Structures are given as structure tokens and as C-alpha cells.
Amino acid sequence: EADIYQTPRYLVIGTGKKITLECSQTMGHDKMYWYQQDPGMELHLIHYSYGVNSTEKGDLSSESTVSRIRTEHFPLTLESARPSHTSQYLCASSRTSGSNEQFFGPGTRLTVL
Amino acid sequence: GENVEQHPSTLSVQEGDSAVIKCTYSDSASNYFPWYKQELGKRPQLIIDIRSNVGEKKDQRIAVTLNKTAKHFSLHITETQPEDSAVYFCAASRGYSSASKIIFGSGTRLSIRP
Numbered sequence: 001e002a003d004i005y006q007t008p009r010y011l012v013i014g015t016g017k018k019i020t021l022e023c024s025q026t027m028g029h030d031k032m033y034w035y036q037q038d039p040g041m042e043l044h045l046i047h048y049s050y051g052v053n054s055t056e057k058g059d060l061s062s063e064s065t066v067s068r069i070r071t072e073h074f075p076l077t078l079e080s081a082r083p084s085h086t087s088q089y090l091c092a093s094s095r096t097s098g099s100n101e102q103f104f105g106p107g108t109r110l111t112v113l
Numbered sequence: 114g115e116n117v118e119q120h121p122s123t124l125s126v127q128e129g130d131s132a133v134i135k136c137t138y139s140d141s142a143s144n145y146f147p148w149y150k151q152e153l154g155k156r157p158q159l160i161i162d163i164r165s166n167v168g169e170k171k172d173q174r175i176a177v178t179l180n181k182t183a184k185h186f187s188l189h190i191t192e193t194q195p196e197d198s199a200v201y202f203c204a205a206s207r208g209y210s211s212a213s214k215i216i217f218g219s220g221t222r223l224s225i226r227p
Contacts (some may be wrong), residue, residue: 033214039154040151040200040220040222041220042217042219042220043157043217043220044203045214045217053199059213076223090156090157093189094215097174100145100147100206100207100213100215101147101148101159101162102147102157102159102215103155104154104157104158105155
């Protein structure tokens, strides 16, 4: 079934650790996005990509990096996690042509102690 | 830069009454306006969208209106039910443009009182 998958779903780590949040989609979409969202609050765009080898910073880069080596895979890396990074991270994807309807993954809830 | 403002931030209505959420956008080239619903603990999901060549669109109890001149668009929910309780996000983008990204409003938390 076409969907967007995120792992891990929950993560608790200590300050200073390097972490990678995984996102993969079987939707066949070219565009992918990462958002940071405190529960029920505003969606903050962190990074996005129009396709393979394309990455752009959003409004809230959050001291993170992304890569897009494969169409279906868009991992987000925090080089040194801080308590201020505690939040939910949502991955999304959309088509290049046609509408910009975004499909969201289930999210990763990150807690940095 | 491009911006979408959404009001109100919270809204409480009696079950059975109507709810209206309003958004304004700054980019006059925007032509695609989706609305997302995010239930507690769930991912945002598209509930309705409208394109700039249409002034109104309905889907059962929900409707969206668009005023391109004023750069306003609104979500209307009639005969509200408990399952309508959620956070709603409006958004705007230059649909059909490969280089465009979607701009979300800040969200409205809708509560339906029994």
C-alpha cells in the first residue's frame, strides 16, 4: 500500500547525541518535506526537496541536515541534539505536477533529556 | 516573504452549530488552497481544497470559499459533530509549479461542546 513511513516513532536521547530520523515513501512522489510540530501547534518547515540531490532549507533549519540520494528516502540528521529539539517531526511528500496536496507520515516524537 | 494568516486560533461551538475559520494569504500568485485536519495524536490529512478558478466548493458538511481579490479563503463546517473536534490548518501554494512549496497557517483548534 502506498504510504509514508517514519522510524523511529518515539525516541528519547541525551543531549549532544547525533541522531537520524528516517522517512521513506512509496507514493512515487518527487517532493518531500520535514516539519517540526509541537502537539497540535503550528507546522514549521525545516527542510524540503524537489527530487534526488535537491535539498532546501525551510524557515526553521533547526541545526539539522537532510540528504536525498534516493527518491523514496529523505532522512533528517541532528548533529548534536539539545532539549530545545524536543518535539514531533513530521515527514511529508507530494507530487511535482498537479496539485501540491501533501501526504504526511505518522511522525517521530523526539525527547532530548 | 509569503505568509498565510489564520483566525481564530481556538474556536468552541455547540454541537449542531456552524464553525467558520478564516485565512488570508500574501502571495497573489497562489492558486491552490487546501485545508488539513489533524485529530489528536494523528497526522494532518487533507479534507478539502479549492483552486483559484473556483469561488466555492462543498463536500457534505464542509465548504470552502475563496475571494481572490481580497486574498481571503474560509472553511465552513455546518451541523458540527463531536468528531469535528481537531486542529485545522489552511494553506496556500502555487499549485502546478514544480518549484513551489506550500505555506501553512498557524492552525485553529476547534472544540465541539456537547
